[in-house]
Amino acid sequence: MALPLVAIVGRPNVGKSALFNRILGERRAIVDPMAGLTRDRLYAEADWRGRRFTIVDTAGLVLGKERDEVPAQRELRRRMEEQTGLAIEEADSILFVVDVREGLTPIDRDIADLLRRSRTPVLLVANKVDGRGREHLAAEFYELGLGDPLPMSAIHGTGGGELLDALVEGLPDSGPEPEDDTLAGRIAILGRPNVGKSSLVNALLGDERTLVTAVPGTTRDPIDTSLQVDGKRVVLVDTAGIRRPGLTRGVEQYSLLRGLRAMERSDVAMLVMDARDGITAQDRHIAGYVVEAGRGIVLVLNKWDLLTAEEKEEKVWRKRLRDAFDFAAWAPVAYVSAKTGQRVTQPLEVALEVVEERRRRVATPELNRWLRSVLAAREIPTRKGKRLNVLFVTQAESTTPTFVFFVNDPELVHFSYRRFLESQLRKQFGFRGTPVRLVFRRRGAERLE
Numbered sequence: 058m059a060l061p062l063v064a065i066v067g068r069p070n071v072g073k074s075a076l077f078n079r080i081l082g083e084r085r086a087i088v089d090p091m092a093g094l095t096r097d098r099l100y101a102e103a104d105w106r107g108r109r110f111t112i113v114d115t116a117g118l119v120l121g122k123e124r125d126e127v128p129a130q131r132e133l134r135r136r137m138e139e140q141t142g143l144a145i146e147e148a149d150s151i152l153f154v155v156d157v158r159e160g161l162t163p164i165d166r167d168i169a170d171l172l173r174r175s176r177t178p179v180l181l182v183a184n185k186v187d188g189r190g191r192e193h194l195a196a197e198f199y200e201l202g203l204g205d206p207l208p209m210s211a212i213h214g215t216g217g218g219e220l221l222d223a224l225v226e227g228l229p230d231s232g233p234e235p236e237d238d239t240l241a242g243r244i245a246i247l248g249r250p251n252v253g254k255s256s257l258v259n260a261l262l263g264d265e266r267t268l269v270t271a272v273p274g275t276t277r278d279p280i281d282t283s284l285q286v287d288g289k290r291v292v293l294v295d296t297a298g299i300r301r302p303g304l305t306r307g308v309e310q311y312s313l314l315r316g317l318r319a320m321e322r323s324d325v326a327m328l329v330m331d332a333r334d335g336i337t338a339q340d341r342h343i344a345g346y347v348v349e350a351g352r353g354i355v356l357v358l359n360k361w362d363l364l365t366a367e368e369k370e371e372k373v374w375r376k377r378l379r380d381a382f383d384f385a386a387w388a389p390v391a392y393v394s395a396k397t398g399q400r401v402t403q404p405l406e407v408a409l410e411v412v413e414e415r416r417r418r419v420a421t422p423e424l425n426r427w428l429r430s431v432l433a434a435r436e437i438p439t440r441k442g443k444r445l446n447v448l449f450v451t452q453a454e455s456t457t458p459t460f461v462f463f464v465n466d467p468e469l470v471h472f473s474y475r476r477f478l479e480s481q482l483r484k485q486f487g488f489r490g491t492p493v494r495l496v497f498r499r500r501g502a503e504r505l506e
C-alpha cells in the first residue's frame with residue numbers, strides 16, 4: 058500500500074513551499090545530488106514521530122502550467138479549483154494554507170467551499186504568524202468553517218510541531234504491499250496527458266502475447282491489472298485509473314499525482330513519452346521523481362508510427378535521451394507504437410529485467426575485490442590537503458540497490474568521485490534500469506571485518 062498522502066493547497070504566496078520544506082526538515086539534505094532536479098521538488102517522503110507519509114505541493118503538479126507566471130484572476134481561480142480537486146481526489150489529508158498577514162481573500166473562500174464539500178480531512182494552517190502574541194490574527198479564519206486555524210510560521214518553524222501532531226493523528230495506517238511470491242514485478246505507467254498511456258495499456262491487454270487475469274483490488278479500488286508475460290505474472294499498478302479517464306470534474310486526465318502514487322507501489326515505472334513532442338521538461342521532472350524514489354525506470358517513446366524515417370534515427374534519439382536524462386543514463390529505452398502494436402510488449406519485458414537487476418545481491422568479498430581494483434586503477438585526488446581513504450564496501454539490505462562504503466572521512470567524498478564509483482560499479486555489476494545508492498560512512502561507525 059502507498060504511504061498516506063498529504064496535499065498542500067492554497068493560493069500563491071501564502072507559504073506553501075516554505076511549509077513543504079519545513080515538514081521535510083532534514084530529509085531534504087540527504088537526497089543524492091541530482092543536478093537541477095531537487096531544486097523544485099514538490100513531492101517527497103516525510104516522517105514525524107515515526108509516522109511516514111508522502112507530502113505534495115499540488116500547485117506544482119497541475120500539469121503544463123508555468124508556476125512562476127502571474128495568472129489573471131479568472132485563470133487563477135480555475136487553477137485553484139483544479140489543484141484543490143486534485144487534492145480532494147487523491148489525498149488522505151489536506152493542509153490548506155492561508156496567510157494571516159493578507160487576511161481572508163475571496164480565493165481562500167472559494168477553496169474552502171470546495172474543501173467543505175469533500176470528505177477529505179482538512180487542517181487549516183494560518184501561516185505567517187511570525188512572533189509571539191500574534192496568534193489572535195488566525196481567529197479571522199474560523200469563518201471558513203474548517204475548524205480551528207492552526208497558527209504557524211513556516212519560515213521560523215513555530216507551530217510546526219503542533220501542526221504535525223494533529224496531522225499524523227488523523228492519517229490512516231498504511232502497511233507494506235502484501236507479499237506475493239508468484240509475482241515477478243509491479244509496474245507503474247507514468248507520463249503527461251495524451252502521450253498514449255491508456256492506448257498502451259489497452260494494446261498490452263489486447264496483445265495475444267499477454268494473458269490478462271483479474272486481480273481483486275488490494276487497496277481502496279480494484280485498480281490493478283494482472284498480466285502474464287513470458288509465463289511471468291506482472292501487475293500493472295492502477296491501470297483502472299488510466300483506462301477510466303475523467304474521474305471527476307476538474308481532473309480531466311489521469312493525473313500525474315495519481316501516477317506518482319502508483320509509482321510508490323511499484324518496482325519499476327514506465328515513463329511514456331510522445332515521440333513527436335521530443336523530450337519535454339515535464340518528462341524530465343517525472344523521471345526525476347522516479348529516480349528520487351529509488352524505483353526502476355524504463356523510458357518509452359510512443360507514437361513511433363508518426364515519425365518519418367529520418368526522424369527515427371536512433372543515434373540522434375540516443376544523444377537526445379542522454380542529454381535530457383543525464384541523471385539516469387542507465388535507463389533502458391523502448392520505441393513503440395500503441396496504435397500499430399509495434400514492440401508494445403518490449404517495455405514490459407525490459408521492466409521485468411530491471412526488477413531482476415534490483416534484486417541482485419553482490420557478495421561482500423566480490424565487492425571488495427572490485428573496490429581494490431578500482432582504487433588501484435585511479436588515484437583519489439586530495440581535498441583541502443587530505444586524501445579520501447576507502448576501506449571497505451558492503452551491499453545493504455534494501456529494495457533500491459544500496460552500497461555502504463566505509464571511509465576515513467565522508468566529507469572528503471567529492472561528487473565526481475561518487476559518480477566515478479557508481480559508473481565503475483555499474484560497469485562491473487550491471488544494475489541497468491535502476492538507481493543505485495552509494496552511502497559513505499566514517500570508519501569505526503560500524504565494525505565490519
Ligand code: GDP
Nearest residue numbers: 250251252253254255256359360361394395396
Ligand atoms: P493518455 O492520456 O496518455 O492515456 O493518452 P491516450 O492513450 O488517451 O492517447 C492520446 C491520443 O494519442 C489518442 O488520440 C490516441 O489515439 C493517440 N495515440 C496513442 N498512442 C498512439 C500511437 O502509438 N500512435 C498514434 N498515431 N497515436 C497514438
